[in-house]
Amino acid sequence: MIEIVEYLRELTEKERALEFYLLQEKGISYEWRDTRPFLEKTFDERTLAVRYLNSQGLCGISYTLDLSREGIKAAIERSKSLSRAGLPSVYPSFSEEYPLIERRPYFELSKESILEILEEERKILLEDKAIRRIEREAFSCGEEEIFLIREGRVFSFSVPLYSFLISVVADSGMKSASAYTYQSAISFDNLDILKLSQDAKRRAKALSLAEKGVSLKARVLFPPLASLDLLSLLSFSLKGDEVIKGRSFLKDKIGKKIFSEELSVIDDGLNPSLPETRPFDDEGLPQKRKILIKEGVVEGFIWDAFYGEKTGFSSTGNARRPDPSSPPKVDFTNLYIEKGSKSPSELLNSSGFVFEVLEILGAHTADPISGDFSFGVSGILWEKGEPVKYLCEMGLSGNIFELFRDLEIGNDLTFFGDTGAPSLFFPSMDLG
Template sequence: MAMLEKDQMLSLAKKAVNVALVKGAAEAEAYVYEGQTINVGIERGQVTKGNRIIDQGLGIRVIVDRAVGFAYTNTIEEQKTIEDTVLRALSAAKASKPDSDWKGLIEKKPYAAAEKTYDSRILELRAEDLVNVAFDMLDAATSVDKRVFPVEGGVGAAYLSNAIANSSGVEGFDKGTIIECSLATVAKEGSKVTPVCFEFNAERSYNVDANWVGKEAARLAVSALKTKRIETKNTKLILTQFALQELLYCTLINAVKADNVQRGQSAFKGKIDEKVASENITIYDDGLFPGGLRTATFDGEGAPRQKTLLIEKGILRNFLYDNYTAKKENKASTGNAVRAGYLSTPFIEATNFHIMPGAAATEELLNEVEDGLIIYYLQGAHSSNPVSGEFSVVATPAWKIEKGEITHCSRGVMLAGNIFEALKNVSAVANNERKMGQLIAPWILVENVKVIGK
């Protein structure tokens, strides 16, 4: 399927808005999306498959008497499908219930440029290039130790573009690229199998380090072979980015979303300018972070992406807004409306949730720990209480730190506590930040977390 050009996508979006207005919408917004992906998959130590996916579509949101209707289609080749989609959006709006808080779609504002989000070299990658990256990664992993078994993984490259237009004059087009390689491994010794250890590297430009991914995934698995039991007690934890991503996605990130705050389901309601974390914690939501995995020019409603200070040295400063929640408080959107392609209406989500790095090198952070654990992978973080922040999760596995050295691992270790309490107990932040999904963060050291051993 031919790739859609900027002009084609914009004119499709504008046409859909016009059709909607002609057919009786008070306001209308159209979103056009295209994603082209190729990836090769690794299963049980070898490259076994290659996929190519082309996905395009159009989503139309209309407002009739303050009621919102939405329809989408992935057939955008013909004029008739635009009209049909508009009519379905209108019928949905007419069936729906007026919203007295609806204050209109977003108005046009200037966009800042998103930096380092597009690399034409990624567009030119072919299946054989990705296969070669996968081979490099596999060879790197198996060269570390013969007890390592690469379970699964892959290399993928994607081109994503979108265009938006609405009846208040918003008009935007953006495109980006992404390349990712990942590897999950276990180490086997006799009948002993380690938990799955995982590493990956995702970038917006063509500079992924497959060799590092392979070696690191293997190193972690091998280091999980030596196990000892652990006692139940309160201890120091170093949370790596993997653990932070799991824990924060379900708790802290929910707490700073304006709709949760307005609806009384955020522990941060009414706490602006209050201390909610240790002074070591400063967090921005940075929708314009150069090369960030979630960086873009505008958000899912056409609001400019921006850098928003959320927590400043432990003090809560702001929340994440979309157009609807912002207008409710007579504020401007922070550019945090996000869409699942053309399939969904916009919803509030963090962009690049950036925990600012500290000064400590990783060795220095480890040296702070006389007796504690370092946590990579967690199980069950999604079963945390998203409102209260209470969690009860399993580290799979937890690595023991003794006198600043990582010595062995322990399996089935449970961690229990409250994420908001834990944030207040962050005693140090390392300087090793990395990108992981919507998180950009370093390792952090948390004091006094309850650990339950077997």
């Protein structure tokens, strides 16, 4: 790898219009179906993306898995050819200072140690007679190393990643229902497999008891996993490119109080415990911690170099590649809603009925430009902290910008990889 990186560096020193993005992923993944081995895969993959910025300011990109000198030269020629009809782009000047972020060591877990943990998890789950199947378990551990090479300079950073997904089936005698949950973290110690399993069990059991209810008005609680869908819908309007395109509802709202004082949204590219933290973004500019919404006030947006230059804003270190074959675009690092002060149990104990959302269907149909949404939801109806009904096939609609004007936020901020949210509690919504 050292020889390849040095060769690429020399090429960019000679030809400043070239940029290389080299991604190496290595690790191991396992999957079980009905507690039986289904898939075991060891991976060690390298992907090289080549960008070429021509004299007209148009960029061509190609990628290759062939890291021989012949393969690299062929990818360079493709990128040059594609630049003739490429997208407008810029290569920003490198910074003089970058944040110091410690690299986390990667430890590959043995299959035996993973199975030992799973055996304990399975025993606890299957002791509950309502759990009929553990239909899927998936575990992976690996390390991702990134090299960004341009103008004779090399930026590199590596991140370990451990992930677990579980899906279980419960049967109440009325019907069967499944539920899943997942989490990824840069340390195995932060991956709580037993807690995840208990959460999947609780949701599956509740959904197996659910039946169609009547229309009602209730307070609504979105637990952290369900809150991610609301954050995703809101976050569209916090991207600088959507501001430029005129599609962001918040485009002219900087400095204005639009939401509840409870709401603060942060994109933190420097938090050492989160997976998208590193010193540089995919354009080679320093990553930062950005407060996008503070106590309901819109503080700013995320920018890459290209869109930042168009508006007079500087890059916020938010150029990201969706995959190695794509050019950098405006995107988040580690995005989350800041936690509040109340526990989920305090929120559920509120007076009147509280509907806890355990499943959302149709989140992808929401309109991020207008903020309008209409979900199918299932969950538990609570009264004074006690479950009174289990409901399914209920409709929940509204507008995300109006919804976030009045809410309470739980103290249970939970990350599911690079995105996190606490419980979100809304004082009045119509369920139909």
